Amino acid sequence: MVSWFECPWRLRRLADSLLLGGLLLLLVGLAGAYLFEARLALGVLVGAHALTVLGPALLKIGYVMRLLAQQKKESRCAHC
Template sequence: MFLHHPAPQHLLKMANALMLGGLLLLLLGVSGAYFFDRHLALGTLVAAHALVILGPTALKIGYVMRLLAQRQQALAA
């Protein structure tokens, strides 16, 4: 059975959105965990530190998706 792959343009848009979201999560996490740490409750501080891990993860997944979209575009041409 053949798997249906989304169009490379759609995958590229999703990848760009995921990379932007990952960058925003990273910046939010760094600012919360290291700049506003004295003003945050403990749970919020822990969440900010978690964003420092989750942001780059989303960024890396988006980058791999972007590479796949570019490869699909190259193979289709």
């Protein structure tokens, strides 16, 4: 598992996936929590509000992983 994070290209792909997933979760959460709040059941509304927290968390994790991948790529190229 640790060796999977060694490759900067794989780490970058994972980071991009987390960024996209976080953005989608945030948009779905915002739409559910604020645009369709009158039509949703209480449990679904609570879930939509939870997505407005989880989406940005995934965005932040993906951004940090992307920076880490960029740093690893630059350090490998510096030693070449």
